[in-house]
Amino acid sequence: MGGVCHCFFFLDACGAEVVRPFPAFTDLAPDWKPLRSVFGYSSACVPSILSGSYPEDHLHWSFFQRAGGEVAPLRVPWWVRALPAPLRDRGRVRSHLSRSVARANGITGYFQLYLMPLEHLGRYGHCEPRDIFSAGGLNRGTSFVDALAQSGVPSWVADWHRSEADNWAGMERAAGDPGSRVLFMYAASLDGWLHDHTRTHPGIEGELAGYRRRIEGVLDAARAAHDEVRFYVFSDHGMCTVTSHVDVMPALAATGLRMHVDYQCVVDSTMVRLWAEEPHRARLRDALSSVPAITLLDPAWLARERCAFPDDRFGQDIWLADPGVLLLPSHMGNARLAGMHGYDPAHPDTNAVLLTNDDEAMRDVVDIVGVGKLVRRAIASHAAGLNGRA
Numbered sequence: 001m002g003g004v005c006h007c008f009f010f011l012d013a014c015g016a017e018v019v020r021p022f023p024a025f026t027d028l029a030p031d032w033k034p035l036r037s038v039f040g041y042s043s044a045c046v047p048s049i050l051s052g053s054y055p056e057d058h059l060h061w062s063f064f065q066r067a068g069g070e071v072a073p074l075r076v077p078w079w080v081r082a083l084p085a086p087l088r089d090r091g092r093v094r095s096h097l098s099r100s101v102a103r104a105n106g107i108t109g110y111f112q113l114y115l116m117p118l119e120h121l122g123r124y125g126h127c128e129p130r131d132i133f134s135a136g137g138l139n140r141g142t143s144f145v146d147a148l149a150q151s152g153v154p155s156w157v158a159d160w161h162r163s164e165a166d167n168w169a170g171m172e173r174a175a176g177d178p179g180s181r182v183l184f185m186y187a188a189s190l191d192g193w194l195h196d197h198t199r200t201h202p203g204i205e206g207e208l209a210g211y212r213r214r215i216e217g218v219l220d221a222a223r224a225a226h227d228e229v230r231f232y233v234f235s236d237h238g239m240c241t242v243t244s245h246v247d248v249m250p251a252l253a254a255t256g257l258r259m260h261v262d263y264q265c266v267v268d269s270t271m272v273r274l275w276a277e278e279p280h281r282a283r284l285r286d287a288l289s290s291v292p293a294i295t296l297l298d299p300a301w302l303a304r305e306r307c308a309f310p311d312d313r314f315g316q317d318i319w320l321a322d323p324g325v326l327l328l329p330s331h332m333g334n335a336r337l338a339g340m341h342g343y344d345p346a347h348p349d350t351n352a353v354l355l356t357n358d359d360e361a362m363r364d365v366v367d368i369v370g371v372g373k374l375v376r377r378a379i380a381s382h383a384a385g386l387n388g389r390a
């Protein structure tokens with residue numbers, strides 16, 4: 001039997017309001033609570049958890065940003081540009097093209113073109129140039145993956161390139177090794193399921209039961225091989241049911257300005273992000289102020305959310321949709337999704353969750369960044385043990 005083992009289970013989009021109606025899931029742990037998320041999508045939240053820091057520190061936020069300065073413009077291979085538009089804009093073709101564009105730019109992180117315009121892609125950069133789950137993967141600062149690599153603490157970390165079933169099997173094997181000290185699962189499939197069905201779909205109970213079984217399989221293996229197992233089930237954000245759609249494109253078109261030429265703009269699923277010189281900027285503001293259910297974010301609000309970026313690389317003017325409003329169409333797609341996230345972090349549906357048997361974590365951790373700090377603290381405690389023995 002060997003020592004303490006820390007098991008972290010990161011279930012993407014498993015929000016507090018997703019699990020609240022299901023004690024058959026939440027009684028997995030002695031205690032649970034909602035955690036405040038970070039403003040933005042998973043591209044902002046996951047690095048916040050990996051690093052234990054906020055977007056303004058690690059510089060990961062929305063995928064597409066304005067090129068220039070530190071942000072390299074995306075290059076599009078000539079043969080991709082030469083493809084006829086009706087062909088290259090088809091969904092499956094686009095996901096092949098995404099791989100080619102990622103390769104042409106040396107991007108090893110998660111990359112999708114979505115519906116970004118290929119002919120104007122050179123005016124934009126991507127916020128995930130490297131695999132954020134690898135050492136040295138963050139734009140600024142370090143993650144717990146770096147800390148693990150330096151510490152020599154015996155560990156297992158999920159690989160998002162592999163199937164989720166493979167990862168669960170791998171975690172259970174690692175948990176059964178008495179030498180294992182830190183195990184970290186990252187499971188993304190619930191996020192996709194909730195986008196398609198949302199949290200009020202009757203199937204959610206079965207989905208959560210499936211996760212509980214897998215988690216308990218790992219915990220049983222860990223307990224059989226260790227003196228003590230501390231576990232943490234958590235997420236990066238929740239899921240809000242989509243109740244209406246808003247199309248911002250007609251208002252933008254009515255300005256007579258050419259998007260990506262006269263001004264730059266990325267329409268995400270819940271945000272419109274703009275870069276423009278005056279007088280275009282004022283004209284765009286006027287146009288969008290007539291669109292219902294979107295609000296221009298105050299820079300002071302963004303600063304409080306720790307999402308203020310001095311070079312405005314993620315947008316000079318950022319408009320946010322009300323919770324439940326899906327911007328459609330957007331540069332992210334045309335799908336009429338049942339659930340979405342990326343709304344005001346103060347809305348209950350945005351909340352992430354923590355389920356744990358660690359009283360101290362239950363008391364101290366209030367947001368998802370706190371979970372990242374917890375992982376680093378666990379690694380540091382095991383590293384100190386290794387040094388103590390040396």
Ligand SMILES: [Zn+2]
Pocket residue numbers: 013042191192195341
């Ligand atoms: Zn999602």
